[in-house]
Amino acid sequence: MTARWSALGESVTGTSHRSRSVPCQDAFRYCHTGPDSSWLVVAVADGAGSASHADTGATTACDEFIRRVGLVPPETLLTPDGMVELFRDVREAVLAEAERLGVSGRELACTALLAVIGPSVAAFAQIGDGAMVVGDRVIFWPEPAEYANATDFLTDDDWAAKLHFAMTDAPVTEVAVLTDGLQRLALDFQGKAPHAAFFRPLFDALRSATDVEALVEPFRDFLDSPRVNARTDDDKTLVIAVRRP
Amino acid sequence: MAAQQPFGDVGLASNPEPRCPCVLLIDTSGSMAEVVGEVGKDLGYEVFQDGQTYRAVAGGSTRIDRVNEGLQAYHADLVADPLAAQRVEVSVITFGTTVETVCPFVGAQDFEPPRLTAAGSTAMGAAIVRAIDAVTERKRLYRQNGLHYYRPWIFLLTDGEPTDAWQAAAAKVQEGEQSKAFAFFCVGVEGANFDTLRQLSPARQPLHLKGYSFREMFVWLSQSQRAVSHSNPGQEEQVRLAPPTGWASL
Numbered sequence: 001m002t003a004r005w006s007a008l009g010e011s012v013t014g015t016s017h018r019s020r021s022v023p024c025q026d027a028f029r030y031c032h033t034g035p036d037s038s039w040l041v042v043a044v045a046d047g048a049g050s051a052s053h054a055d056t057g058a059t060t061a062c063d064e065f066i067r068r069v070g071l072v073p074p075e076t077l078l079t080p081d082g083m084v085e086l087f088r089d090v091r092e093a094v095l096a097e098a099e100r101l102g103v104s105g106r107e108l109a110c111t112a113l114l115a116v117i118g119p120s121v122a123a124f125a126q127i128g129d130g131a132m133v134v135g136d137r138v139i140f141w142p143e144p145a146e147y148a149n150a151t152d153f154l155t156d157d158d159w160a161a162k163l164h165f166a167m168t169d170a171p172v173t174e175v176a177v178l179t180d181g182l183q184r185l186a187l188d189f190q191g192k193a194p195h196a197a198f199f200r201p202l203f204d205a206l207r208s209a210t211d212v213e214a215l216v217e218p219f220r221d222f223l224d225s226p227r228v229n230a231r232t233d234d235d236k237t238l239v240i241a242v243r244r245p
Numbered sequence: 246m247a248a249q250q251p252f253g254d255v256g257l258a259s260n261p262e263p264r265c266p267c268v269l270l271i272d273t274s275g276s277m278a279e280v281v282g283e284v285g286k287d288l289g290y291e292v293f294q295d296g297q298t299y300r301a302v303a304g305g306s307t308r309i310d311r312v313n314e315g316l317q318a319y320h321a322d323l324v325a326d327p328l329a330a331q332r333v334e335v336s337v338i339t340f341g342t343t344v345e346t347v348c349p350f351v352g353a354q355d356f357e358p359p360r361l362t363a364a365g366s367t368a369m370g371a372a373i374v375r376a377i378d379a380v381t382e383r384k385r386l387y388r389q390n391g392l393h394y395y396r397p398w399i400f401l402l403t404d405g406e407p408t409d410a411w412q413a414a415a416a417k418v419q420e421g422e423q424s425k426a427f428a429f430f431c432v433g434v435e436g437a438n439f440d441t442l443r444q445l446s447p448a449r450q451p452l453h454l455k456g457y458s459f460r461e462m463f464v465w466l467s468q469s470q471r472a473v474s475h476s477n478p479g480q481e482e483q484v485r486l487a488p489p490t491g492w493a494s495l
Contacts (some may be wrong), residue, residue: 016475185257192393197256205251215251222252231257235477237457 004032005040006212009239012223014181014231016185025049025110026179026237027058034074040117041069042239046130046179047111048153053101057094057108061154065114066092077116080165083125087112087163091154098155108152113177122172126164128152129180131187134172135195140164141192142183151180173243174203181236185228199240207242252442262331263393266350267384267466267475269489270310272403273339277363279307281457308404308434308457309363315459315462322467323353327428329467332395332474336431340372341365351385369403370411372446376401377417380427392396395473397427400466401445402459406438415445422448432462432493452493461492 012026012171021028033039043065047054068089069077076082090112095105111128124132124139128151132139152162176199186198209215222228223236280302288301316337324330335356342365348356375411380397387394418429431442431451442451454462469486 185262187257189260189393195256195258198258201252201254201256218251220416221250222255227257 002224004037004244005243006209007040007042007239007241008098008206008212008218008219009042009237010220010223011179011235011237012025012220014232014234014236015229017235022107023055024235025051025054025058026181026235027055027110028043028177028237028239029062030067030239030241031058031070033070034059034118038119039074039124039242040115040119040175040241041066041074042113042115042175042177042241043179044113044130044179044237044239045110046128046181046235046237051109052107053098053103054108054110056097056101057110057155059088060094060097060108061110061112064090069116073116074116075236078121078123079165083114083123083165083224084160086114087127087154087159091159094155105155107108109155112154115175115177117172117175120171121169122167124164124166124168127154127156127159127162129161129183129232131178131183132187133176133178133199134168135174136193136196137215138192139166142180142187174199176202177237177239177242179237180233180237181232182235185231186238202238202240203242206240253276253487261390261392262278262328262393263474264383264387265329265333265395265470266336266380266397267333267470268336268338268379268397268399269316269359269374270376270399270401271337271339272367272369273309273341273345273361273363273365274367274408275341275364276404276406277309277312278307280307281311282306282371307363310362311459312402313360313388313456315463316361317466318460318462319355320356322464323356323470326474329471329474332486333470334383336376336383337361338372338376338379339370342368344372344375345370346375347380350379366407366408367403368409369401369405369407370409370414372415373399373411373418374487377414377421377427380462384426396425397429398470399427400430400432401452402432402434402435402438402462403442406441411441411445419447420446422446452489456491457490462489462490465489465492 009028011026028044032043041063045058045061047058069222094108098105098108110125113126116123129142164223290301291298292301330353333353334350336350341347349358377401421427431446433442434454
């Protein structure tokens with residue numbers, strides 16, 4: 001039988017947003033696709049704090065990623081060209097939504113992170129901050145462009161130049177995707193690596209779980225725990241997935 | 246069944262906080278010693294200082310006294326915010342006849358507001374250059390230590406005009422603002438030469454302090470830096486600062 005995935009995902013409103021009654025501006029979706037549903041697709045987006053419809057932008061982007069990935073054989077996303085085309089389509093859907101709402105595209109600005117993982121090959125693409133983690137490696141290290149520029153957004157005019165793409169043909173058995181609200185807790189900036197003590201217990205708990213549903217609430221509680229909120233007041237999203245043996 | 250916390254053992258990385266550097270560039274020329282409130286006893290003679298003649302008095306509250314009170318309020322407001330207290334770094338540079346780095350960069354929680362005194366002329370040009378050098382060096386240190394940081398602020402406060410050469414400093418300010426190397430704010434107290442200040446800071450209009458509301462100004466500064474330090478480095482441009490209307494006019 002083909003390996004499938006166990007996955008957990010959650011977006012939690014940051015304490016600074018909650019105190020101002022601003023909705024969570026992060027979004028995520030994941031799905032299985034491809035033959036025997038053996039591929040895992042994870043989409044995560046972080047709406048810009050300055051954008052009036054950031055939550056709509058992030059949600060629309062994630063919905064469109066998942067919808068459109070389902071329309072093509074996943075192999076087409078293993079090339080930069082295929083990925084650029086997908087991002088272009090998703091971006092246009094976000095801009096169309098902006099037009100429908102009668103606002104400029106900038107008001108739906110969001111980052112975009114996408115992981116497309118097959119049985120023996122995987123592709124990753126990202127615009128803006130946040131991070132994707134596979135094993136002991138961060139796929140694209142979230143360099144803070146010296147404050148001079150804000151982070152990059154899918155809605156930017158020069159989005160294509162800001163799109164990072166990477167591929168691996170080493171089998172991926174664990175993956176995590178997170179927004180910048182968790183960056184300083186989940187990554188070691190000195191070593192430019194994932195913080196093992198953060199990810200190991202998460203992956204282990206998911207792998208050994210007989211009932212993933214039972215982890216949903218504790219996972220949310222962890223992301224909203226006082227010790228996490230003491231370190232970050234931003235929205236935070238985390239998706240973790242492990243391949244079942 | 247008592248549920249054990251499944252994620253209680255997840256360890257959080259302890260990265261150093263990103264830094265939010267700010268230089269307070271404060272005029273301590275003789276005119277800042279002018280008594281502006283609670284005038285004390287007239288000593289019956291005049292003194293000539295910094296191009297102006299003043300009645301000598303004993304006691305009373307001077308401009309620089311008000312600045313010192315403002316610095317206390319600035320510090321108190323910053324440390325009331327745990328995140329800002331860890332992220333904001335302050336340096337105080339004064340300019341009278343000479344430029345003094347009264348307080349090199351220090352974390353807000355360890356900042357001890359100095360008691361400034363005023364005398365002498367107004368070496369503003371040299372002071373601006375010193376401040377720019379200080380933020381440049383600070384950024385180099387951050388990079389060397391892998392620290393993330395926000396765009397530095399240089400906050401200049403004066404009640405006069407430069408008595409030294411300032412054109413080179415103005416060019417550096419313009420260059421720094423253009424390349425977003427720092428943000429340069431300029432506040433003039435009554436008596437400041439706003440024509441010169443406008444040339445010093447063409448990117449950002451100099452602000453005209455209302456009366457002697459130094460305290461309100463410093464609290465605004467602290468509140469603004471609190472807002473910036475709660476953003477993500479690189480996104481502080483998106484932070485909407487409160488209008489300074491409570492204490493300044495354009």
